[in-house]
Amino acid sequence: MLAKIWNFIKSPGPMAVVAISGISFGIYGTLFYERQAAVAIELLTNNPVFDIRTDVSKLGVTYAGVDLRKASQTLRLLSVKITNAGNKDILKGDFEEGEPISLSVSKGKVVEISRFTASNEFLQKKGGVHLLAETSIRIDPVLLERGEFMILDFLVLSDLGNTPTLKAVGKIAGIKNFEVIDSAIASKSSLVSGIFHADSLIVHILRGPVYFVIFILEFIIFVFVIVLPLIAWQGAVNGVKRWFRDRSVRKKFFGRPLSNPEQVGVEYYIAEGPAGLAHLYKLIDLFDSRSKLLSAQRSDISEDEISKKLSKRFPILKDEITYLDAKGVITVKGADISIDPDFCAGINGVCRILELEPENVKSQDAQSKFGVLIEEHNFSGVSMTRTFM
Structure with a gap:
């Protein structure tokens, strides 16, 4: 199953999707992605x-x-x-003139600003707050770099049973509005928000495993939602095709004794159709070329070097060689692989009985799809071994 999933993923279709997705993200990151300002106003204490x-x-x-x-x-x-929770610095000029950030208090009146602190000396020195009225506090426009913050403590006098509420107003370029968030809510989303929006070194380090986990989850979803149903569908379609080919073979070969080459040809045809026969023709050519190369170079190099060179030059599955050897259509002795002289003639005979032109079969795409699942199957009184996908 994993092999089928991997073969599907590395096929041209999914690879094209991956390539298009990568190009799209590259274009977005280069041409359309822009740094955005964001201000988080968090109510720490009330x-x-x-x-x-x-x-x-x-x-x-x-x-x-x-x-x-x-x-x-x-x-x-x-x-x-x-x-400043965005991914760009907020400059003093980004504040709309006459519309700085202001805090408006409801259900109470501000009686004192008790403390103002900042995350760096510049903000501590240049930043400032002013009590405009009993219900309004203004924060002076100031350079607020990414990740930097200011903390404002103030006293509010309210009636018993009434809890003061805050509202933030003002205008900064690129920010539509402000929202005061309770610290309990903000703490739950601060990590995720920071990972996806901030640009600090720590965040970049965190992004790696987070994006990797997301990729794994998306891959799992992709496999279960798209790949597995497609594999199941493809398996069902191939099963139906094999069933029809099996019926055709039963009808045309009924009562006919099969030689070893013919038996192999029938099995490959049932498993893969004409492409299976084309694959056998390709194997015959490979074995023939392999034998010629082996005869020409045997006296020049060692057996180990010959085996390595042959494996690289003529990539044939070991399981398939073992299978064909067991069927008697090839004989394996060390690095030597000899072919049954009737192998090609047997495949030609299968083609003629199936009303297929051998030359047309040879021109088909002969990609190897050799299956390793073997099942004993009795056919027309002749014991056969059939190969399934």
Whole structure:
């Protein structure tokens, strides 16, 4: 089965598909692939600054002179991470003038920006955030290179029972809109997203095994969805053809005793049709040429060298040589292979009985498809060995 799958894969059709696919990917990567900007805004924290689970009557919590417990309010710390998650740097000029990234807070009001940090000194120095109103924070336009990020911590005052929500607005060239993603969701997709979109050295190293696994999965799908059904279909079609050839042989050779060459010819015809007979003619020519070369060079080189040279010059399956030797149409002695003088005449006789012109048969594509599955089969009272694909 594996041999059939491999023979199908390396046949011209699948190889053409592979070539076209490779050329298509090459054209896409050269002419159409472009680096794209992407900004990931991740909500890392949205938790109360304090959490009092037991009612203590004399305990008071105040912020900026306001008793939060009496006002039924709570103070929450929100932490937001802004990352260049694309495969190109975002330049300061990529920000639309007057439309920088801004964070809008709902169900609460921003009372303080407590901390601003960045992934490198340049961002830490040049980056900046400003509280525009009680519900809006602006991030200054700044060069944001691939993989670099900024983290913004700020305090939000909200009513008890209300959890503040964030929305990001602004405009950067190549980016349609922004979405604030919760850290729990972002952590699940960050690895896969990074492997396919980032361009760092680590990511390139990760891409190799990932793409290899994807290739293996696609290959398995290809085998089970396309190759195996095609092999099954081809096997069924060949089986039907063999059945019809078998019936034809039974009818035309009924009651006729078969010589060894004729028996081999009939078996190859049932297995492969006229191409099987063409293959036998090719083998006869190969054996004849092989014997001539062996006679001419035997005195010049050793037996081992002769065997290697003959195997390379005349590639014939060892199983097939063994099979034909067992059938008595060739005789193998060391490097010598002699042919039954009646071998060719026997094949010609099979062609005539099957109403095939030997010259037309010889002109057919004689690719070897010798099968190794042998089954004893009684035909017209004569014990035969039939070769199946």
